[in-house]
Amino acid sequence: xxxxxxxxxxxxxxxxxxxxxxxxxxxxxxxxxxxxxxxxxxxxxxxxxxxxxxxxxxxxxxxxxxxxxxxxxxxxxxxxxxxxxxxxxxxxxxxxxxxxxxxxxxx
Amino acid sequence: xxxxxxxxxxxxxxxxxxxxxxxxxxxxxxxxxxxxxxxxxxxxxxxxxxxxxxxxxxxxxxxxxxxxxxxxxxxxxxxxxxxxxxxxxxxxxxxxxxxxxxxxxxxxxxxxxxxxxxxxxx
Numbered sequence: 001x002x003x004x005x006x007x008x009x010x011x012x013x014x015x016x017x018x019x020x021x022x023x024x025x026x027x028x029x030x031x032x033x034x035x036x037x038x039x040x041x042x043x044x045x046x047x048x049x050x051x052x053x054x055x056x057x058x059x060x061x062x063x064x065x066x067x068x069x070x071x072x073x074x075x076x077x078x079x080x081x082x083x084x085x086x087x088x089x090x091x092x093x094x095x096x097x098x099x100x101x102x103x104x105x106x107x
Numbered sequence: 108x109x110x111x112x113x114x115x116x117x118x119x120x121x122x123x124x125x126x127x128x129x130x131x132x133x134x135x136x137x138x139x140x141x142x143x144x145x146x147x148x149x150x151x152x153x154x155x156x157x158x159x160x161x162x163x164x165x166x167x168x169x170x171x172x173x174x175x176x177x178x179x180x181x182x183x184x185x186x187x188x189x190x191x192x193x194x195x196x197x198x199x200x201x202x203x204x205x206x207x208x209x210x211x212x213x214x215x216x217x218x219x220x221x222x223x224x225x226x227x228x229x
Contacts, residue, residue: 001170034215036154043203043219044154050213087154091214095169098154 002026002090006099012107019075021102023088028068032092035064035073038101039084047086048073080106109133111204111220119227125194129187129204129220137182138162142207142214145178145189147200148222155200159207160187194227201225 003026013019023033031051036044046055048064051071061076075082083106088099115127129143136143144159158168160178168176177190187204204220 032213034213036216043205043222044216045219046215046217049215053213055215089154094156094167095171096156096214098156100153 001095002029002093002097004088004090004097004099006086006088006102008102009100010103010105012105013078014107015078015080017078017107019078019082019104021073021086021088021104023066023071023073023099025069025071025090025092029090029092031067032090033064033066033071034089034091035062036087036089036098037082037084038087044087075104078104078106109206109218111206111218113202113204113220113223115202115223115225117224117226119194119198119225120229121195121227122193125189125191125198125225125227127189127202127204127223127225129189131185131187131206134206134218135182136160136162136180136185136187137164140209142209143178143180143187144205144207144216145187146203146205147198148203149197149200157189157191157202196227199225199227 005024033051035048038044052064063074085101085103110132112130119125142159145157175192201222203222205216206218
């Protein structure tokens with residue numbers, strides 16, 4: 001299985017701060033990387049797919065970058081509604097695997 | 108609008124079989140090049156892909172669960188089902204049903220059920 005490692009495991013930032021989450025794959029996955037947002041008590045929702053493509057309806061303050069083994073999710077200006085846990089997921093090979101999650105909170 | 112609704116017992120005894128159903132509306136489990144999937148999340152932990160049924164009926168399971176899992180579809184009821192045998196406390200989790208788009212859409216999940224919590228306990 002491909003292991004996905006996220007950092008940090010949690011981040012606390014102020015409203016309008018820039019937040020960056022990184023994800024590293026244990027092997028090359030090209031751009032087969034998605035980012036999901038999970039709010040408490042809810043199912044995850046896709047934010048980014050193909051490493052950098054923004055899902056329709058997702059605010060433009062979210063962006064993704066990277067390819068190969070190293071990826072980044074950036075929230076350019078943190079908003080209160082962005083409090084959630086964020087997961088990266090690889091779909092390069094089955095079993096599709098997720099990172100352990102990064103919890104984003106407001107300071 | 109596609110909607111997915113999981114249902115099944117919330118409590119299962121150790122060594123027994125966990126059985127869940129996902130009712131699909133607004134789409135068909137037998138068409139459209141989708142991978143109909145089950146994903147689980149233990150309380151306070153991360154996400155684990157259990158497996159999927161392609162719209163053709165073919166299946167693929169996570170090797171870590173393969174010996175215990177069966178995913179199948181009922182086209183007459185437009186439902187997806189999950190059976191997990193010989194459960195232990197480690198199988199306690201929120202179980203999600205999800206629709207996954209095909210490789211042209213990078214296998215992203217576009218619809219999720221709300222999830223159903225299954226607790227394994229005597």
